[in-house]
Amino acid sequence: MPETIIPAGYFPIILFFVxxxxxxxxxxxxxxxxxxxxxxVEKLSPYECGxxxxxxxxxxxxxxxxxxxxLFVLFDLEAVFLYPWAVVYHKIGMYGLVEMLLFIxxxxxGYAYAWRKGALEWD
Amino acid sequence: xxxxxxxxxxxxxxxxxxxxxxxxxCTLMMVPILTWVERKVIGHMQVRLGPMRVGxxxxxxxxxxxxxxxxxxxxxxxxxxxxxFVLAPILSLVPAMxxxxxxxFDHWFYITDINIAVLxxxxxxxxxxxxxxxxxxSSNSKYALLGALRSAAQVISYELAIGLxxxxxxxxxxxxxxxxxxxxxxEHWFLLPQIVGFFIYFVAMLAExxxxxxxxxxxxxELVAGFHVEYSGMxxxxxxxxxxxxxxxxxxxxxxxxxxxxxxxxxxxxxMHVLQKVPGIFWFFGxxxxxxxxxxxxxxxxxxxxxxxxxxxxxxxxxPMALGxxxxxxxxxxxxK
Numbered sequence: 001m002p003e004t005i006i007p008a009g010y011f012p013i014i015l016f017f018v019x020x021x022x023x024x025x026x027x028x029x030x031x032x033x034x035x036x037x038x039x040x041v042e043k044l045s046p047y048e049c050g051x052x053x054x055x056x057x058x059x060x061x062x063x064x065x066x067x068x069x070x071l072f073v074l075f076d077l078e079a080v081f082l083y084p085w086a087v088v089y090h091k092i093g094m095y096g097l098v099e100m101l102l103f104i105x106x107x108x109x110g111y112a113y114a115w116r117k118g119a120l121e122w123d
Numbered sequence: 124x125x126x127x128x129x130x131x132x133x134x135x136x137x138x139x140x141x142x143x144x145x146x147x148x149c150t151l152m153m154v155p156i157l158t159w160v161e162r163k164v165i166g167h168m169q170v171r172l173g174p175m176r177v178g179x180x181x182x183x184x185x186x187x188x189x190x191x192x193x194x195x196x197x198x199x200x201x202x203x204x205x206x207x208f209v210l211a212p213i214l215s216l217v218p219a220m221x222x223x224x225x226x227x228f229d230h231w232f233y234i235t236d237i238n239i240a241v242l243x244x245x246x247x248x249x250x251x252x253x254x255x256x257x258x259x260x261s262s263n264s265k266y267a268l269l270g271a272l273r274s275a276a277q278v279i280s281y282e283l284a285i286g287l288x289x290x291x292x293x294x295x296x297x298x299x300x301x302x303x304x305x306x307x308x309x310e311h312w313f314l315l316p317q318i319v320g321f322f323i324y325f326v327a328m329l330a331e332x333x334x335x336x337x338x339x340x341x342x343x344x345e346l347v348a349g350f351h352v353e354y355s356g357m358x359x360x361x362x363x364x365x366x367x368x369x370x371x372x373x374x375x376x377x378x379x380x381x382x383x384x385x386x387x388x389x390x391x392x393x394x395m396h397v398l399q400k401v402p403g404i405f406w407f408f409g410x411x412x413x414x415x416x417x418x419x420x421x422x423x424x425x426x427x428x429x430x431x432x433x434x435x436x437x438x439x440x441x442x443p444m445a446l447g448x449x450x451x452x453x454x455x456x457x458x459x460k
Contacts (some may be wrong), residue, residue, distance in 0.1 A: 012139035
């Protein structure tokens with residue numbers, strides 16, 4: 001394994017990935033050999049509690065879901081910045097704390113704005 | 124001959140192949156056992172017997188279910204996006220499995236120790252969300268789509284709480300390596316100093332795995348089964364395995380981050396060093412088993428949340444609480460130094 005392409009510690013992860021993927025595909029393939037396959041129109045129609053399905057299922061969805069996704073990206077980035085800071089925190093001490101506080105306060109302004117505008121409500 | 128076999132075993136162990144196979148097989152075997160335990164525990168909590176027919180006290184129930192699912196017809200509903208529909212269960216199963224590659228079960232038993240292990244687990248478990256949302260989208264079913272959207276929104280909301288609650292232990296350990304974090308807890312677990320963080324993590328881990336009382340994505344009274352309503356047979360089984368593997372995974376994470384991993388309890392007292400005679404792997408799995416029991420305990424105790432309550436808890440309670448916890452931890456650590 002050339003060290004420059006994949007660091008040694010990551011090789012077992014790739015191996016695990018290949019094994020897990022292999023297991024998934026082989027199980028599905030093996031299942032396809034022994035399971036029955038008798039489709040009919042009723043069986044293949046989408047499940048709607050016994051009623052004949054109506055309208056297209058992929059209709060428009062509630063806008064709040066997009067809003068949650070956008071807010072998630074923002075705050076997840078914040079969390080990603082917090083991780084390296086947390087790891088070296090014992091070296092940087094009070095100085096690091098004040099620096100991080102400034103960063104979080106800026107984010108909290110955005111958080112308060114989202115809260116005030118009702119982006120965190122769900123009605 | 125035996126020397127050759129021994130060499131082979133040593134070679135496989137050194138290249139982590141053996142560990143991977145053991146972890147993979149154990150996780151797969153855990154699923155039928157866990158389903159049986161779940162039905163049994165919930166049954167007894169509701170003064171019922173639970174499964175009793177298959178094997179003594181129904182212990183083979185999970186295996187019977189597995190064989191049944193393998194032999195069931197795989198239905199692809201008309202109007203479904205077939206390629207994505209087939210891909211989604213695998214996309215759900217594989218991340219749930221490979222996230223285990225950095226969990227240290229004992230000081231001699233972990234697949235690999237990378238220096239960004241915690242980030243790796245968070246990143247990989249996020250990929251599982253794709254499996255859910257693709258399954259819901261490709262099914263061409265209203266219930267599946269609604270379940271998938273709910274599930275995705277819930278998982279990403281609570282992932283923030285999980286991510287922020289883990290910052291406290293990281294500040295105390297000063298490393299992202301799981302082995303390093305466990306070693307930092309040799310004397311004192313992070314449970315007591317990070318009790319707020321543990322509480323946030325515990326609530327968020329129930330929501331992250333879509334378990335009761337946050338099981339809205341598969342609220343059977345309104346959404347039938349949620350995102351996997353159109354799945355049958357082995358593909359359904361993959362979602363099922365992924366869900367239980369994720370339960371074990373978040374419990375393992377809690378064990379490593381807060382409950383000292385493989386370390387026995389009360390190591391600050393000289394007398395309790397006798398507990399080190401018990402292998403670490405027993406301590407590790409004892410803690411994981413206790414957390415898994417808590418999953419079932421919570422399920423039997425609390426009613427389901429409403430969706431707006433769920434979102435409010437995640438965004439307006441847990442996230443500010445986690446930020447406050449980081450601030451307090453930072454001040455205390457800086458003052459102690």
